[in-house]
Amino acid sequence: MYAEAQEAGDAVARQFQANADLVDDLVDRLRQRPPRFIVTCARGSSDHAATYGKYLFETQLGLVTASASPSVGSVYAVKPQLxxxxxxxxxxxxKSPDLVRNAEIAKAAGAHVVALVNVTDSPLAQIADTVLGLHxxxxTSVAATKSYLCSLAALLQLTARWSHEARLFDAVHALPDALREASRQDWSALVDGLVDARNLFVIGRGLGLGAAQEAALKFKETCGLHAEAFSSAEVKHGPMAIVGPGFPVLAFAQDDGTGDGTVAVAREFRQRGAPVWLAAPGIHGGDSLPLARSLHPAMTPLITVASFYKAVNALSVARGHNPDLPPHLNKVTETV
Incomplete structure (x- = not known):
């Protein structure tokens, strides 16, 4: 897991180069025939990437984006109007049969199907109208790391070229080096603080919510540590009642309009006596976790997760687990 996470910068650079023409062709099509809306479909870490994609598409393109429930098509046999x-x-x-089935339904309904896959000759790729390889x-580690970051990077590259937004272009260009720098950040304070933990919250918001979801999953699967992810807004609607002395919180803040609110929630939890670790651009010292430089809020979740992966691998080992082989899990999960 550690070695694969460290490869993310090189993998993203490879992906950007390999997919440039494919993305441009897709963007030309989307401009000629603009979609009415966007639907994502995924599970596990890939669904956390899709959460990021939703906020990316909606904030940068203004296109309403919904998450499809795979069971609607595969189990209930409903064919949505797409x-x-x-x-x-x-x-x-x-390879997951439910994702493949939903892609078939979407294509038959008249949607343009784009597959973001690491295996470009997979059943899902064979159905898709456009295949963007993750490269x-x-x-081999059961816990996805570089493939998750490559999924986010593919969404970022597509959105940058589709939107023609100069700062997004700059972020795409800078991302590989930023990921390499992120993997060198020292988050040992988080590792030391969670060695004996049993539960925690991970909070984020907006473009950073998918990163919080991904972190909570990795705590569970690699560390045997129960973690729940919440929006820093939603956590105030009930869940925050259990946060107090001894209940740890990891907060991912964004360098956008959601950032101040997330920092404020982290501060409130710290005032209650909860151990809190905050990763926020521009905030240093105390219990804050260092971040590599981000050129755009859409880039921030990727460098945050890259630093987190190094820390969670170390935490898994410190807690006596094997991060590469979580119990009861397989690399490929095929749901119907």
């Missing part, structure tokens, strides 16, 4: 939609399926393996290379 004519003139962009259907984005995200899957490292491209992460082999990933």
């Amino acid at each position: 004519q003139d939609a962009l259907f984005v399926a995200v899957s490292q393996s491209g 992460a290379g082999p990933e």
Whole structure:
């Protein structure tokens, strides 16, 4: 897991180069026939990437983006009205039967199906109208790391070219080096603080919510540590009642309009006696966790997660677990 996470910068650079023409062709099509809305479909870490994609598409393109429940198509056999939609399926393996079935339904309904997959000859890729390979290379650790970051990077590259927003172009260009720098950040304070923990919250908001979801999953699968992810807004609607002395919180703040609110929630929890670690651009010292430089809020979740992966791998080992082989899990999960 550690070695694969460290490869993310190189993998993203490889992906950007390999997919440039494909993304431009897709963007030309989308400009000629603009979709009415976007639908994402994914599970696990890929669904956390899709959460990021939702906020990215809605904030940068102004296109309403919804998450499809795979069971609606695969179990309930419902065929949603997806004519003139962009259907984005995200899957490292491209083999899960429910995702494949939903892509078939979307295509038959008149949606343009885009597959973000690491295995470009997979069943999902064979159905898609456009295949954007993740180019992460082999990933043998059960816990996805570089393939998750490559999924986010593919969404970022597509959005930058579609939007023609100069700062997003700059972020895409800078991302590989930023990921390499992120993997060198020292988050040992988080590792030391969670060695004996049993529960925690991970909070984020907006573009950073998917990163919080991904972190909570990694705590569970690699560390045997129960973690729940919440929006820093939603956590105030009930869940925060259990936060107090001894209840740890990891907060991911964004360098956008959601950032102040997340920092304020972290501060409130710290005042209650909860151990709090905050990763926020521009905030240093105390219990804050260092971040590599971000050129755009859409870039921030990627460098945050890259630093987190190094820390959670170390925490897994410190807690006596094998981060590469979590119990009861397989690399490819095939749900129907």
